[in-house]
Amino acid sequence: MTSATKPLRADAERNRVRVVIAARELFASHGLDVTLDDVARHAGVGVGTVYRRFPNKEALVLAVFDHVLDELVEHIDAAVAEPDAWVGLSRLITDIAEKQAADRGLYEICTRADFGQMERISAHFIPTMEALVSRAKEQGALRPDFEAPDIGPLLIMVAASAELTRAIDPDLWRRYLTMLLDGIRAGCSSPLRIDAPTHEQMDQAMRDKHA
Template sequence: MDAATSGRPLRRDAERNRRRTLHAAEELFARHGLDVTLDDVARHAGLGVGTVYRRFANKEELIEALFEEKVAALAGLAERAAAAPDPGAALIDFLTEACTRHALDHGLREISLSNRYAPARIAVVKERLVPAIRTLVARAQSAGALRADFTAEDVPVVLLMVGAAADFGQQADPQAWRRYLVLLLDGLPVTRRCATALPRPSLTEEELAAATARFSPPRR
């Protein structure tokens, strides 16, 4: 545990290095996921490996320091939505924001949807999400705003689908996932008087071919 998490104040240069480390890790984790090493982080931060290891004994400590707040923000988002006056709009708003955060941050997607990296404090925060999401879904269905066969367990799969679309279209159009998010969310309400305007055009035949050539599905 570093001084920042133990309550002891860091020297100015030590705090500066800690912030550089966290900023570098945030960029790398968002772009490449959690398989990034501490050596990679040190190199990206322009710091010596020993400096990074003095602040964080291992990658799990770094992940916890970086993602606890992000996961807590998702939990808070779900809890506020679960208390919002319009249950149907609240669910759609939550899914839109949660999918956006996951599409833009590969590391957040992994930490939220997998137990591969689950430091203790993050695991506790993740437990807050489940009851809030169940409440969101139940309220929307009771209000007649959500199809009856949608379940709270569908939510992480929806996040995963949008994240996969973001990965797939990254080279052709980094914002292409927004189109598929709208297509997906428009299928959730029981009725829709008119379809939501799609925020992005479909990929061209050439872009789709290029994306397919570059895309490598995760290894099992």
Template sequence: MTTADQVRTERTEARPLRADAERNRLRIIAAARDLFAQRGLEVTLDDVAAHAGVGVGTVYRRFDNRDQLIEGVFVEHLHEVATRLTAALESPDTWNGVVTLFTYVGESMAGDRGLASVMMRIDHTAPAIETAKLSMTSLIEQVHQRGVSEGVLRPEIERTDFFAFFTMLSSIAEVTESTAPGTWRRYLELMLDSIRADGTRHPLTVPAMTDEQIRAAQAARCRTR
């Protein structure tokens, strides 16, 4: 049976329960993220179906093509960030909420090697992405306002600075994780010290990169271009 025949067959089956459909969607996205990290963005939807352990028609029912799947992976990432932002707002300790949020951003980029490629590939003006970003921006504004009003963030910090903070963490995690794992945590510590309202400084717990690690990181980056 061809892929097209499989798709037609599965589309004639009864619609799955909503909970089952959502579980399958998340399995597909998780499988895609895993394959993107291992093999790049050129994997097929058939590859993703096999890796997710679902029928190929289940994948095509959710995503018409690979670009839609790539977009879906990024939208899910934005939803995860929004969940962390909500948790930061709900934390009784505002500063701890900020630290947890920033740590998650670094961990997600360090742990998901395909995410950087996804971010470069997708159309950031796509409606689904714009909607997810609007929700995330609103939450960032609330985290920022709470941090400043409670005196844990420097008053000069603006809401839009969060974009730069996240980008810096994402970039250092992407560049160094394969050659100097965990290095991004050093720069997270420096960043957090720089935005504290009380001006306190804490000892750095992660050593600086060696010259050899820097050369290895530069070589690895050249190979991926």
């Protein structure tokens, strides 16, 4: 390696960081449908620079959200470690809702199977959520007909309300989250007349939505 090549590599790394930062900003504000050309313009680099570092959008999505998904796993682990299962469950739902409300791209990556990240989330999310929900029921804090696969649709509803009411008040979604959390606590008097979906059914529904 010659000294002349080192500045080029440093420049390439700086450009990579610029691309990732630009993509993070665009994904957060516009979602995952932005193109690599959009990212290049926002980063102030040539399109070829983006494609040299990231051959497709999935590779860029992975680079942007890899650390975010690690944070989600940490939130899940913290919820399971909480002695009071209701506190852990409600805090986890709130934490994820907060992240999704602030980041449209994160919301989409958690609900779209076509970017290949749902498998990573589900592998950690499903068994820990099953255990947390079961423990919350045993502690008498969670309504007995609530099931772990119900969590995903609840989060989607909260994220949709955040998107709808963002111009009114960016925190208005918290009102609806409180209503939803109250509705899943033990002692709710209204019976659920339809069974919860399975994890497999929810996974297929998300795949079909974006087919």
